[in-house]
Amino acid sequence: MSTLVRTAPAPAARTRKSHRPLLQAGMPPESVAMRIVKAIVLVLLCAIVIVPFVSVVATSLADQQQITNAGGFVLWPTHPSLLAYxxxxxxxxxxxxxxxxxxxxxxxxxxxxxxxxxxxxxxxxxxxxxxxxxxxxxxxxxxxxxxxxxxxxxxxxxxxxxxxxxxxxxxxxxxxxxxxxxxxxxxxxxxxxxxxxxxxxxxxxxxxxxxxxxxxxxxxxxxxxxxxxxxxxxxxxxxxxxxxxxxxxxxxxxxxxxxxxxxxxxxxxxxxxxxxxxxxxxxxxxxxxxxxxxxxxxxxxxxxxxxxxxxx
Structure with a gap:
């Protein structure tokens, strides 16, 4: 009497499909240039949000001479002081x-x-x-x-x-x-x-x-x-x-x-x-x-x- 043996697929065959990128139908893969552009835009948007706040904190710690030289827009105080606080x-x-x-x-x-x-x-x-x-x-x-x-x-x-x-x-x-x-x-x-x-x-x-x-x-x-x-x-x-x-x-x-x-x-x-x-x-x-x-x-x-x- 013959015995039917069900063989499992090889591990490589099971995992090969999971490493493929999931793409929608008709959508080409994203190019490296597009990823770079998105990263640059994201960095610029973060800078637009963060830089004004950093400037406010830095100006509060700066002295009068540095504020005058920077035109009121200080990004890094050379001699930080808590005198204002x-x-x-x-x-x-x-x-x-x-x-x-x-x-x-x-x-x-x-x-x-x-x-x-x-x-x-x-x-x-x-x-x-x-x-x-x-x-x-x-x-x-x-x-x-x-x-x-x-x-x-x-x-x-x-x-x-x-x-x-x-x-x-x-x-x-x-x-x-x-x-x-x-x-x-x-x-x-x-x-x-x-x-x-x-x-x-x-x-x-x-x-x-x-x-x-x-x-x-x-x-x-x-x-x-x-x-x-x-x-x-x-x-x-x-x-x-x-x-x-x-x-x-x-x-x-x-x-x-x-x-x-x-x-x-x-x-x-x-x-x-x-x-x-x-x-x-x-x-x-x-x-x-x-x-x-x-x-x-x-x-x-x-x-x-x-x-x-x-x-x-």
Missing amino acids: KSLFAGGVVTRALVISLLITAVGTAISLAATGTLAYALSRPDSLGHRPLLLIVLTTLLFAPGIIPNYLIVQQLGLLNNYWSLILPVAVNGFNVIVMRAFFMDIPRELTEAARIDGAGEWHVLRHVVLPLSKAVIAVVGLFYAVAYWNAFFNALLYLNDNSKWPLQLVVRSYVIQSVTLSDPLNSGPVPPTDAVQTAILVISIVPILLVYPFLQRHFAKGVLTGAVKN
Whole structure:
């Protein structure tokens, strides 16, 4: 009786196909010249982004003679000095404004995430009360923004002038962020929420213990959107805060950079740093805190923003 033996293909035959480049039908392989061109374009784009930031940091560390010789555009300080930063923090104005901005950003982001998350979850449930009218109102805010005078009158009638809540409550909910979170919530399988309801869970329990743990990506992205908006906002503070001791960091930056006003302590006697160095130093101080947050949340961008955006 003959035995049929099934022989496996040789290892070389199995691996030969995997090393072939995957090309679409009718698309020729990319030439070396095209790769070089793409690399050059990528390097130029990176230089356009990085060089101005490097120049700002270098100018903040340079002395007056080097800034004058370079025409205000220093790329590498020959004798770096922290005199501009010491001068800014010595008066106490920048330190106080930095603390105010951090508190406004932290409290405002927490309130905005709570309000946006609950509203987005309600709008993601088709059987919720007033689902369509509320969704229409949110979409309307994307098309028609309120004016400056109506906003000011509302803040004045609520007694929020010269109050930090005037920087948080009027902008606590953003329509675009609500739509993004709603689309993400609608992508969560309904079987999970229905199973929780069968076990006796209410809506708040479903939101806190089922929906939110699965939505860390969109929460991180929307939270970053709100944090950047609170951190960079200065116009509302300019309108609603009359006491300069309550100014956030961005208003202090505006006074230093645009109006060239020095808000340091007049009793502080010592060497005076160059004006350009002080202006660029306070720009660095205003950029670094929010810049440190980006690397930790960057991996959530694609999933948090694009999930459900096409379908919904």
